[in-house]
Amino acid sequence: MSARLQDLSSYEYVLPGSAACAGCPSSIALRLVGKALGENAVMVMTPSCAVASTGPLPHSCYNVPALNVCFASAGAAAGGLSLALEAQYEKGRLQGEMPTVFTWVGDGGTYDIGLQGLSAAAERNDNFIHFCYNNEAYSNTGMQRSGATPMHAVTTTTPLGKENPRKNLAMIMLRQEIPYMATASLSYPMDLYRKVVKAKSIKGFKYIEIHAPCAPGWKFATADTVEIGRLAVRSGAWLLWEAENGQVAVSSPTSQFTEGKAQPIPMIDYIGKQGRFAHLLKRDDQDAVLEEMRAAVLRDIRRLAENVNG
Amino acid sequence: MSKILNTGNGACAMAVKAAKVDIIAAYPITPQTSIAEKLAAYVAQGEMDAKYLPVESEHSVMSASAAASAAGARTFTATSSQGLLYMHEVLHYTAGGRLPLVIANVNRAICAPWCLYVDHQDAVSQRDTGWIQFFVSTIQEIYDTILLAYKVTEQIEIPVMVNYDGFLLSHSMMPFEPADQALVDAFLPAYEPNWRLHPQWGGTFGNVAPADEYTAHRRRLAEDLEKAKELIESEARNFQDLIGRWHGGLLDWQGPGDAEVLLVSMGSMASEVQLAVQLLERHGIRAAGLRIRVFRPFPREALARIIPAGAKVLVFDRNHAYGTGGGALLSEIKAALYDRRDNIQITGRVMGVGGEDLPASLLASQALEMWEELNR
Amino acid sequence: MNQSTNPSAHPFRQPLARGMTGAAGLTGGWRLQRPVLDPAKCNGCLLCWILCPDGVVAKDTRAIDYEYCKGCGICARECPRKAITMVKESDYEQNS
Numbered sequence: 001m002s003a004r005l006q007d008l009s010s011y012e013y014v015l016p017g018s019a020a021c022a023g024c025p026s027s028i029a030l031r032l033v034g035k036a037l038g039e040n041a042v043m044v045m046t047p048s049c050a051v052a053s054t055g056p057l058p059h060s061c062y063n064v065p066a067l068n069v070c071f072a073s074a075g076a077a078a079g080g081l082s083l084a085l086e087a088q089y090e091k092g093r094l095q096g097e098m099p100t101v102f103t104w105v106g107d108g109g110t111y112d113i114g115l116q117g118l119s120a121a122a123e124r125n126d127n128f129i130h131f132c133y134n135n136e137a138y139s140n141t142g143m144q145r146s147g148a149t150p151m152h153a154v155t156t157t158t159p160l161g162k163e164n165p166r167k168n169l170a171m172i173m174l175r176q177e178i179p180y181m182a183t184a185s186l187s188y189p190m191d192l193y194r195k196v197v198k199a200k201s202i203k204g205f206k207y208i209e210i211h212a213p214c215a216p217g218w219k220f221a222t223a224d225t226v227e228i229g230r231l232a233v234r235s236g237a238w239l240l241w242e243a244e245n246g247q248v249a250v251s252s253p254t255s256q257f258t259e260g261k262a263q264p265i266p267m268i269d270y271i272g273k274q275g276r277f278a279h280l281l282k283r284d285d286q287d288a289v290l291e292e293m294r295a296a297v298l299r300d301i302r303r304l305a306e307n308v309n310g
Numbered sequence: 311m312s313k314i315l316n317t318g319n320g321a322c323a324m325a326v327k328a329a330k331v332d333i334i335a336a337y338p339i340t341p342q343t344s345i346a347e348k349l350a351a352y353v354a355q356g357e358m359d360a361k362y363l364p365v366e367s368e369h370s371v372m373s374a375s376a377a378a379s380a381a382g383a384r385t386f387t388a389t390s391s392q393g394l395l396y397m398h399e400v401l402h403y404t405a406g407g408r409l410p411l412v413i414a415n416v417n418r419a420i421c422a423p424w425c426l427y428v429d430h431q432d433a434v435s436q437r438d439t440g441w442i443q444f445f446v447s448t449i450q451e452i453y454d455t456i457l458l459a460y461k462v463t464e465q466i467e468i469p470v471m472v473n474y475d476g477f478l479l480s481h482s483m484m485p486f487e488p489a490d491q492a493l494v495d496a497f498l499p500a501y502e503p504n505w506r507l508h509p510q511w512g513g514t515f516g517n518v519a520p521a522d523e524y525t526a527h528r529r530r531l532a533e534d535l536e537k538a539k540e541l542i543e544s545e546a547r548n549f550q551d552l553i554g555r556w557h558g559g560l561l562d563w564q565g566p567g568d569a570e571v572l573l574v575s576m577g578s579m580a581s582e583v584q585l586a587v588q589l590l591e592r593h594g595i596r597a598a599g600l601r602i603r604v605f606r607p608f609p610r611e612a613l614a615r616i617i618p619a620g621a622k623v624l625v626f627d628r629n630h631a632y633g634t635g636g637g638a639l640l641s642e643i644k645a646a647l648y649d650r651r652d653n654i655q656i657t658g659r660v661m662g663v664g665g666e667d668l669p670a671s672l673l674a675s676q677a678l679e680m681w682e683e684l685n686r
Numbered sequence: 687m688n689q690s691t692n693p694s695a696h697p698f699r700q701p702l703a704r705g706m707t708g709a710a711g712l713t714g715g716w717r718l719q720r721p722v723l724d725p726a727k728c729n730g731c732l733l734c735w736i737l738c739p740d741g742v743v744a745k746d747t748r749a750i751d752y753e754y755c756k757g758c759g760i761c762a763r764e765c766p767r768k769a770i771t772m773v774k775e776s777d778y779e780q781n782s
Binding site: 005006008010012014015016017018019020021022023024025027028031032053054055056057058059060061062063064186189215221222223224225226227 | 701703706707711712713731732733737738739740742745751753756757759760762764772
């Protein structure tokens with residue numbers, strides 16, 4: 001990996017001195033995305049940690065043109081922006097290569113309030129990349145549950161642990177048969193980088209969801225951000241895969257699970273390191289709960305594998 | 311150019327085509343739908359060099375339009391009723407963002423209960439969004455005002471809503487005169503934005519503002535809305551010089567100049583008001599119609615200037631300003647004339663809500679009733 | 687877009703901000719622990735550079751910009767050669 005990291009651009013989307021928390025996963029992931037997309041890009045953001053991190057007007061930590069829009073607006077705004085730029089390049093009012101349009105949106109703006117507009121943009125095949133940095137809750141407002149919050153996780157609105165499993169949005173996107181989609185993790189930077197470069201090369205709607213462990217929200221030490229993301233993948237709690245026009249390809253190391261070459265590490269190795277699951281470890285029936293979580297992971301792996309040839 | 315026969319929505323679509331709009335995002339709603347359909351047909355048939363984005367809701371219509379405008383494109387959309395209400399959040403956003411936009415709002419009542427017919431509750435509910443709001447009264451005025459709206463919005467960078475009455479104007483046919491394309495191009499040159507959301511310009515648009523920045527930014531919008539009055543009047547005169555038609559600037563006084571009874575209204579009702587004025591003449595009442603053509607910014611100074619001392623001002627509202635005992639226009643007129651303190655009497659009626667028919671005879675009898683109340 | 691704090695002086699009516707280093711101030715002041723690199727142990731793998739949320743590690747020299755480093759500790763945790771050590775700011779100040 002070291003040789004390839006050398007090749008990554010020094011161009012930065014996120015400049016030092018942002019208002020993001022120490023260890024912010026959005027900043028890590030967006031820096032990587034910037035190195036893949038380059039200077040000729042325009043970003044659309046909806047209310048989220050990444051917006052709160054910007055710093056106050058008239059200053060901004062972002063070194064890429066950015067439009068802050070309303071919470072439910074990502075899909076439509078990016079679609080409108082992309083089309084408006086295309087119209088002006090066609091009419092000769094703008095010259096050169098058209099910038100890459102992408103969104104930088106949290107799980108709330110993707111799974112919940114923004115899903116209608118996003119699904120419509122996917123159906124229209126609008127030309128942009130939607131990035132969801134998924135920190136599994138409304139972290140910007142102080143960690144409330146979202147549709148992406150996993151079962152049993154404590155948030156401020158699920159103080160006893162969430163009772164429902166998360167929405168499997170990647171599978172919903174898969175069924176929309178979009179040109180390209182991928183799941184990724186900031187803990188696997190070169191895999192993420194490769195997927196962003198690929199998305200950039202494809203015209204139409206692209207969806208990339210990046211698992212983004214949030215230290216203050218999930219309650220672990222900031223230094224462990226990348227390690228927690230890695231454990232999520234190794235435990236199968238987060239699966240790495242991609243699909244071109246509905247054709248699924250599983251990425252390493254998740255492919256070792258789907259191909260039956262390796263087993264995920266125990267769930268306790270992942271959730272045991274996060275305060276949001278600490279209540280589970282005090283329960284008498286914790287073994288049964290962990291077994292259920294493991295079964296859910298294995299089911300998701302099996303279903304993903306079924307889609308490879310599906 | 312010779313006159314043609316078309317519906318209000320047809321005239322609106324023709325004006326949008328003449329304005330050489332780049333981007334149209336639209337979603338169907340009665341009675342606006344035929345604008346969205348006509349524009350889709352223009353684009354599909356290559357009669358218009360524009361992009362059409364068929365979004366899934368009005369919230370997305372305005373979100374897409376906002377971003378398209380930020381990218382520097384001339385942008386249009388149309389809606390009605392619930393659709394306008396569903397956009398509400400993004401209406402505030404686009405005005406605060408100072409994004410030039412034009413929307414045709416074909417006025418329709420709002421639910422509950424459901425109602426397809428005209429009133430002004432949809433637009434009046436958006437009066438504090440920071441948008442410029444026109445209310446027009448004829449099909450000719452729809453066509454002309456769409457063109458004027460682009461000229462205004464692209465200079466002052468405040469979005470403009472052109473309101474006209476559902477079915478009464480949107481679906482009825484009237485003869486009107488489209489403008490020669492060369493004259494439209496002379497009046498409305500290609501849009502040259504000061505800034506674009508593009509790497510060439512850079513910048514982060516609309517991040518969190520501290521109190522001082524926010525206060526100053528919003529105050530600038532309020533101040534620029536006041537400045538918009540002069541701009542609208544001067545561009546309406548430019549339009550008259552170039553294309554030869556005049557519909558009033560901010561206000562439209564319709565009737566004898568020495569009238570001391572004024573029947574105030576907005577939208578197509580103003581045409582019936584002109585007939586009602588003639589009926590009142592038979593009762594020996596010297597009346598005139600006063601049509602509010604621009605509701606936001608509200609023409610306070612022009613009203614205070616034009617209304618004579620001792621006048622009786624009778625206001626017809628096609629909306630409720632709930633909890634105020636009347637309609638929005640009545641409150642606005644009273645507020646605008648309060649400082650005059652020269653014996654102006656003002657009263658009003660809420661009429662025509664939910665498409666209630668407003669023949670001149672009804673308006674005249676209500677005006678007579680109000681006149682008598684004021685004389686008691 | 688200038689960086690004046692007087693918005694009425696802004697050349698654009700739109701609410702526009704300019705990207706800059708330190709948009710939220712000198713965030714190095716948030717730091718409780720300081721990452722200290724031992725260049726002798728560093729093999730230049732660049733994981734610290736790519737995984738730093740705040741982009742404060744120089745790609746060429748791996749020098750850390752302490753004016754903005756928030757002290758999250760990811761670089762030290764992820765360094766495969768353990769070339770970065772987290773030192774309490776109070777200890778660091780006493781020792782230097």
